[in-house]
Amino acid sequence: MINNSAVLKLGLLVIAMFGLSKFSQASETKILRFDKIIDGTGIALQAKDIAIRNGVIISVGTDLDRSINAEVVEFDGLTAMPGIIDAHTHITYGLPSTPKGDAWAELGQATREQRYSASILNAMLTLRTGVTTVRDLNADQNLDFELRDAINSGEVIGPRIFASGPGIHPFNDPPPEGVEEASADFLRIAAQKRIDAGADWIKIFGTTGSASDLTSKAYYSPTAIAAAAEAAKAAGKRITVHSYGPEAVDAAIKAGVTSLDHPVGISDTHIAAMREKGIIYVPTVDHNRYYAQHASEYGYTPIIQQNLHAFVERNIMTVRAAHQAGVTIAMGSDAVMSGFGENTCELKAFLAAGMSNVEAIQSATINGAKLLGKEQELGRIGEGFAADIIGVRGDPTINIDAIISGVTVVLKDGSIVVDNRDKAGAINKPDCGALY
Ligand SMILES: [Zn+2]
Known part of the structure; x- marks a missing residue:
């Protein structure tokens, strides 16, 4: 366990840095009044008011104060949307400061406490992007479970986390000596270990490929993955x-997996099967743009940068084909280290692959909720849904930048966790750079 007073101190520091308002009384009914409401379906509702109580939306309509006796909180000039769902993060990959040129080695040298503190900061940076839910897919020492639980208990402010713990990978699960490939039993046990430790998801690294390594060599047999x-x-x-x-x-x-993360260059047969079986595609296009743009933090050469950009281009082609074929696509940033704050740049890649703004919004709301099996709780603005609501400047159905650099207010479970209405509006304005 991490020292509690250190966490508390960091929490207060985060509050000071980001100008958080005190948590409102969640048990009181409140009416939030926006200029406009855009649901996770991408549809603009004929309503301006959202009534919330105990962290849940109880009603959506206009002039709700005529029927509900509650305080009205004005969000002038802002468009309401459901909190964004980022379907692929590494929130525990964090350093005390920006990487100095060998980010992966620096991460390897960071202590557990340093990493946990950086995770808390990443959690806050994530909320500032409008992301109120993440699926986090690989963490050392079960740090993601600890962060998830601390957020759920209110000790730390951050997005709701669905966590996998350490992904199943030959590095995390070295096969016994003399054995070349993990057996079905070996992988079954590996999965069970995660489940017993508190995993919400099981993540299998089916192939190589990560950061500057753009290869895709299978690690496991189909039987082992099935087990x-x-x-x-x-x-x-x-x-x-x-x-x-x-x-x-x-x-x-x-x-029969729920989702496939990353794959580039998959065949039409694969795409047809994914559509038929409802397997959700999480393409994580933009993270390779991130690595190229932040090459100096990682020590990546110009050749690596070129390879990363070329991979992005191919990734976009795969997204285009999958999207045209009707595969459900969820937005996942694959954010690591200084990438927190750039989570929603992925939406630009989706537009480049031919999605409409409405479809891009869906990828980051209702499709993420479907991925998580939370389509009755998350990703929409409607009665019975969690009061995870963001207020953005502008209309994201016209300009997606309203989400990427226009998030001004964030509510999670009905509490305001980011509020920049009194300042210059949005404070998170990432440089999404050029995709390729
Ligand atoms: Zn990843």
Whole structure:
């Protein structure tokens, strides 16, 4: 466990840095009045008021104060949207400061306490982007479980986290000596270990490929992946497979995963099967733009930068094909380290792949909720949904920058966790750079 007073001190520092208002009384009914409301479906509602109580939306309409006796809180000039869902983060990959040129080595040297503190900061930076829910897919030492639980208990301010713990990977689960490839039993046990430790999701690294390594070599046999998936399903957990190229896609589809993360260059047959089985595609296009743009923090050469940009271009082509074929796509940033704050740049990649603004909004709201199996609780502005609401400047159905650099207010579970109405509006204005 991390020293509590250190966490509290950091929490206060975060509050001072980001100008958080005190948590409002969640048990009181409040009416939030916006200029406009855009639902997770991308549709502009014929309503301006959202009534909330105990962290839940109880009514959506106009002039709700005529029927509900409650304080009206004005959000002048802002468009309300559901809190954004980021379907792929690494919130515990954090350093005390910006990486100095060898980010991965620096991360390896950071102590558990340093990493936990950086995670708390990442959590706040994530909220500032309008992201109120993340699926976090790989963390050392179960730090993600600790952060998730601290956020759920109110000790730390951050997005709701669905966590996988350490992903199943030969590095995290070295096969016994003399054994070349993990058996089905080995992977079943590996999955069970995560479930017992508190995982919400089981993540399998089906292939190589990460950061400057753009290869996609399969790590596991289809039988082994199927065995891990069986264990996950038996425990009521969802499963996702990391496949940088097509190499683990067949195995994942056969195993009945909920989602596939990253894959580039998959075939039309793969795409058709994903659509047919409702497997959600989380393309994580923009993170390779991030690595190229932040090359100096990682020590990446100009050649690596070029390769990253070329990979982005191919990734966009795959997204275009999957989108045209009707595959459900969820927005996942794959944010690490200084990437927190750039989470929603991914939306630009989706527009580049041919999505409309409305479809891009859906990828970051209702599709993320579907991925998590929370389509009755998250991703929409409607009665019975969590009061995870953001206020943005502008209309994201016309200009997606309203989300990327216009988030001015963030409510999570009905409490204001980011509020910059009195300042110059949005404070998070990421430089999303050029995709390729
Ligand atoms: Zn990742």
